[in-house]
Amino acid sequence: MTDWASLLVPAGGVLLGGIVAGASAMWSQAITQKATHRREREAREHAFAVKRYEIDRDSLLQLQEAINAHYVALIKVATSLASDTLLMEYATYRMNIVSLANRVLDPKVKQSVIAYLEAAKEDSEDSGTEVQPAIAASRAHDAIGRALARDPFFN
Structure with missing residues (x-):
């Protein structure tokens, strides 16, 4: 019996x-x-944030250009007889502004763009001064x- 015990203990x-x-290795x-996994997830989230920032920045820059073009068209409509092509150009700029404003994340930008479009619409209907727009x-x-x-x- 002692032989088995001496073999079983080692x-x-x-x-x-x-x-x-094995358990500690696992x-x-x-x-x-x-x-x-956490580091990879954080890296993916950061990459997504960078991409979203780039999209938002591009949208903001395009929105600035669209507002400028729309305002020039508004002045042309207000100061001259509006031709069909000019009115179509004006409407196209307006739709472009709405589309770009919907892509922007900042709510203050969206509010100010909506206020601009409302002022421009009122001005084009009144054919008054361009001060409000x-x-x-x-x-x-x-x-x-x-x-x-x-x-x-x-x-």
Whole structure:
């Protein structure tokens, strides 16, 4: 009986050591994979944020150009007899502004662009002065400039 006991104790120790070593290796690998997964997820989120910022920045720049073109068309409509092509150009610029404003993330920019479009619509219907649309366009450009100047990665 003592021969079996003397064989079982070392074999049991080796078996228990193998189980503990295997479990600790699996545990450390799981922790490493979890950390790696978290870093990869953060990298994907950062890459998405960078891409979203680039899209928003491009939309803001295009929106500035569209407001400028729309305002020039508004002045042409207000100061001359509106031809069909000029009215179509004016409407196209307006639709472009609405489309671009919907892509922008900043709610202040959206509000200022809507205010500009409403002022321009009232002015084109009244055929009055361009003062209100000019002020609204200036406010829209100011909001766009503030949105462009803001660093999205530094809160």
